[in-house]
Amino acid sequence: MTYIDLFxxxxxxxxxxxxxxQVYKTWQTKKAGDLxxxxxxxxxxxxxxWLVYGFALMLWPVIVANGIVFTLSLVLVYFKLTFK
Amino acid sequence: MTYIDLFxxxxxxxxxxxxxxQVYKTWQTKKAGDLxxxxxxxxxxxxxxWLVYGFALMLWPVIVANGIVFTLSLVLVYFKLTFK
Structure with a gap:
């Protein structure tokens, strides 16, 4: 592993x-109006x-990172529609 | 260019x-409290x-994408500190 890999x-x-x-803050305040x-x-x-791209080329870093961000963004969409 | 490249x-x-x-909405409303x-x-x-990584390996897509997001995120930090 090189120095650059670490970055x-x-x-x-x-x-x-x-x-x-953002998920934590919105959950705590129950306010998402400015989002x-x-x-x-x-x-x-x-x-x-990115998940389609990652699975097509089996790039695990792309799959893992986007799987996590995808999940968190769905939570934020839910908060946005729920808390107003 | 393959089908997957397009993704x-x-x-x-x-x-x-x-x-x-988000930059547009925050600029319009002048409110960033929920961010x-x-x-x-x-x-x-x-x-x-990512910019360090991109410049080290001269990966232009990484440099361009992160340059744009870096600039927009600086604008949002400025808005957040200004608009409250």
């Missing part, structure tokens, strides 16, 4: 956890596209 | 535009890491 793994890790603080539903729907769509 | 390009495109609706500052700072950090 790739660290970047993947950060990408995976990106939406966790863009369009943004979340783009995240849902983009992660589906 | 990769479409995924990259969607990733690039992810934060645009997680931690999320945005993770996006800033992760895109910096």
């Amino acid at each position: 790739g793994y660290f970047g993947s890790f950060l990408t995976c956890i990106t939406f966790m603080p 863009s539903l369009t943004m979340m729907l783009i995240v849902v769509l983009s992660t589906i596209v | 990769g390009y479409f995924g990259s495109f969607l990733t690039c535009i992810t934060f645009m609706p 997680s500052l931690t999320m945005m700072l993770i996006v800033v950090l992760s895109t910096i890491v």
Whole structure:
């Protein structure tokens, strides 16, 4: 593993956890009015596209990262539609 | 270019535009209270890491996508600190 690989793994890790603080905050406050539903729907769509790409080429880092972000973005869409 | 490559390009495109609706909405409403500052700072950090990775290996799709998302996330951090 090279020095540069470490940046790739660290970047993947950060990408995976990106939406966790937002899910936590929205769950705590029960307020999602300032969040863009369009943004979340783009995240849902983009992660589906990346999952197709990842499974087609069996790229596990792509599959794992986008599986996690896909799940978190679905939670945020649910919060957005529930909490208003 | 294969069929699968198209998914990769479409995924990259969607990733690039992810934060645009949020920047637009926050600019319009001047309200960012429900947005997680931690999320945005993770996006800033992760895109910096991905930019280092992209420049080290000269991966243009990684550089372009993360350059755009980095810029939009900086705008959102500014909005978050300004609009409250």
